[in-house]
Amino acid sequence: MTTATFERTLKSSQRANWKIEDVLPDGSGLDFSRRFLPESLARTEGASTLSPDERLTLNQIRGHAYLRIFGLVEEFILPFVLDHARPSLAESDWRTRALLQFAGEEAKHIQLFKRFREAFEAGFGHRCGTIGPPQPVAAHVLGHDPLGVALVILHIEWMTQRHYLDSVLTDDGLDPLFKSLLRHHWIEEAQHARLDGLMVEAIGAGRDEAGIARGVDAYLAIGTFLDQALAQQVELDLDALERAGGRKLGAEERAALAKEQHQANRWTYLGSGMSHPEFLSAVGRLSPAQRARLEQVAPAFA
Numbered sequence: 001m002t003t004a005t006f007e008r009t010l011k012s013s014q015r016a017n018w019k020i021e022d023v024l025p026d027g028s029g030l031d032f033s034r035r036f037l038p039e040s041l042a043r044t045e046g047a048s049t050l051s052p053d054e055r056l057t058l059n060q061i062r063g064h065a066y067l068r069i070f071g072l073v074e075e076f077i078l079p080f081v082l083d084h085a086r087p088s089l090a091e092s093d094w095r096t097r098a099l100l101q102f103a104g105e106e107a108k109h110i111q112l113f114k115r116f117r118e119a120f121e122a123g124f125g126h127r128c129g130t131i132g133p134p135q136p137v138a139a140h141v142l143g144h145d146p147l148g149v150a151l152v153i154l155h156i157e158w159m160t161q162r163h164y165l166d167s168v169l170t171d172d173g174l175d176p177l178f179k180s181l182l183r184h185h186w187i188e189e190a191q192h193a194r195l196d197g198l199m200v201e202a203i204g205a206g207r208d209e210a211g212i213a214r215g216v217d218a219y220l221a222i223g224t225f226l227d228q229a230l231a232q233q234v235e236l237d238l239d240a241l242e243r244a245g246g247r248k249l250g251a252e253e254r255a256a257l258a259k260e261q262h263q264a265n266r267w268t269y270l271g272s273g274m275s276h277p278e279f280l281s282a283v284g285r286l287s288p289a290q291r292a293r294l295e296q297v298a299p300a301f302a
Contacts, residue, residue: 005198006094013101013191020112023184024177030123034175036063038167043264049253054245061128061240062261063178064120065233068130069269070185071113076138077153078106084150084199102195105188116181126244129236131229141222147207148218150200154282155219157193159273160186197282204286212287220297223270227301230265234258271301 030036035056039045042059050058085099121128131137141149164186168179204212238257242248249257273279275298284291 005194006092006098009191009194010094010098010101013098013105013188016187016191017105018184018187020108020115023112023181024115024119028119028177030119030177031175032060032123035059035171035173036175036178037066038171038174040167041066041163041264041268043260043267047257047260049257054241057244058237058241058261060120060124061237061244062264064117064124064128065130065237066268067113067116067120067181068132069233071110071117072130072132072134072137073156074106074110074113075134076141076149077156078103078110079138080142080146080149080153081106081199084202098195102192105192109185109188112181112185116178119177124244126240128240131233131236137229140225144222145215145218147200147203147212147215148220148222150196150203151215151219151283152222154193154196154200155273155276155279157189157196158276158279159269160189161193161278162272162276163268193278200282200286207286209287209289212290216283216287216290216293223274227266227270230269231258231262234261234265237261266301271298274298274301 035042037059042062044050044055044058044062047055047058081099081103085096085103141152164182168174168182168186171179204215207215235258238249238254238261274294280291280294283294
């Protein structure tokens with residue numbers, strides 16, 4: 001971990017930096033005639049019991065939840081990065097500046113997601129519940145082994161890359177404003193993935209195999225906690241669909257939709273990060289055995 005690496009990352013981040021006003025200009029609004037999430041993430045088109053309008057509405061509800069969930073995870077990323085920077089402030093000016101830039105951008109993302117949520121609520125016209133509140137979720141996550149938390153954050157950064165590059169970038173059917181949000185978020189998270197990788201290396205340095213295994217245990221425990229939260233989010237999304245569509249889903253129909261949407265959420269937030277080649281490479285540098293362990297777990301979240 002060299003000063004030059006932090007210097008390059010900071011300069012790259014500064015070149016990529018944007019303002020909230022660049023992404024969400026005053027007076028702009030979302031186009032509710034279009035999808036917000038690509039089908040590979042939303043998986044709403046296969047819901048045969050829903051009408052085309054209902055499938056579009058569910059896609060948009062999932063887009064709203066996407067923003068809220070990212071806002072939620074940013075709430076534990078921000079303090080973790082600051083805590084990681086604090087003990088070594090005198091180590092390297094470039095390191096300190098790069099990590100503080102990272103933290104500042106995460107705070108900006110929280111604000112951006114809140115602004116977009118307001119735009120969604122103004123145009124959608126129906127209440128959409130979301131898991132939380134963020135503070136107890138952040139406290140629970142941050143109570144785990146720091147290596148596990150760092151791995152979760154690295155997972156999220158590579159997950160973001162995969163979402164944009166594999167799905168969003170080539171999907172011309174998405175609302176342009178929502179797509180712009182995802183593009184700008186991706187631009188900065190690409191820099192964060194590098195810094196997250198350095199944090200994982202620093203926290204893992206000097207640990208023996210048992211210590212690294214404890215970190216991966218914590219990563220998986222946080223994943224289980226988030227998976228349970230995602231199941232709750234599906235129920236909230238279906239509640240919102242019923243309110244927006246003005247009809248009650250049948251018990252069997254709702255159960256089938258809940259199962260399909262939970263698996264879609266599992267891929268979106270868990271499988272797409274856990275199976276990312278760069279994430280697995282980072283784990284493999286710590287421990288080939290722990291990489292193999294995650295490779296066995298990841299297919300459950302596809």
